[in-house]
Amino acid sequence: MSMAATTAAQRAAAASERARLARELHDSVAKTLRGISFAALALPASLRRQPDLAEQLALTVSTGADTAVRESRELLAALRRDVPDRPFIDTVRMVCDAWQHxxxxxxxxxxxxxxxxxxxxYELAQILYEALRNVAAHARATLVMVRLAAAAGTLELSVRDNGIGFAVPEDLTVLSVAGSFGIVGMRERAQAAGGTLDIRSRPGAGTELVVRTPALSADAPSRTVNR
Incomplete structure (x- = not known):
């Protein structure tokens, strides 16, 4: 690769990282801080006229600040989860090892x-992390099978567990109405990565999540790592 091409690739990577960080900040910490700001602005007037409301607003500010700190820590952890100049298979292995531990x-x-x-x-690493976190929280599984494959220019990441499963609604947005935002968020991440996400499950039969995105390359045979 020529020096000009290398420089262009580095600039494109830096721009992508900045855009990714800006989007994550907007979707999490910025919204929380906006809520804190609104509550803080209403607090002085409430102190004089509605002490009970002022107490509620003060609690909102305190709770919001704690939430912003947690979201910031989660965002920093997510950003460290994938290093762009490291082989993606190493990222997958690292996420799996940490979760199993x-x-x-x-x-x-x-x-x-x-x-x-x-x-x-980044989106794929986050989907893998969220999928495994869902397994730990809900599946009651004893085994999870993670598969990373590529063929015909498509990368496929699947997470399958032997847990209790669930009835998948035809419209996944129903899950967000019911308070289950994880799957909806993962689907949005898959779309942001230019791909798709499918969920296959039924009660008593485990769950499989499959993400498909474009692939740049696949140049090594698959290998199984039993942990």
């Missing part, structure tokens, strides 16, 4: 050295 649930990983586009890497 914290959850105590066994993971079988089958993966190829497939590389998604730069803009998709």
């Amino acid at each position: 914290s959850s105590g649930i066994r993971i079988e990983l089958v993966a190829v050295a497939a590389e998604p586009p730069l803009a998709a890497r």
Whole structure:
């Protein structure tokens, strides 16, 4: 690769990282801080006229500040989860190893050295993290199978567990109405990565989540890592 092409690629990567960070900040911390600001502006007048309301607003400010701190920490952890100049298979392995260690649930990983586009890497790492977190919280599983594969220019990441499963609604937005935002958020991330997300599950039969995005390359045979 020529020096000009290398420089252009580095600039494109930096621009993508800035856009990604801006989007994450807007979707989490900025919204929380906006709510804190509104509550703080209303607080002085309420102190004089409605002490009970002032107490509620003060609690809102305090709770919002705690939420903003938590969201900031989660965002920083997410940004560290994937390093763009590291092979993506290493990111997948790292997420799986950390989750298995914290959850105590066994993971079988089958993966190829497939590389998604730069803009998709972060979203895929987050989807994997969120999918595993959902398994730990809801599935009552004893085994999770994670598969990273690529063929015909498409990368496929799947997470399948042997847990209790659930009835998947035809319209996934129903889940957000019911207070389950995780799957809806993962689907939005898949769309942001230029791909799709499918959920396959039924009660008593486990759950499989499959994400498909464009792939840049796949240049190594798959290998299974039993943990």
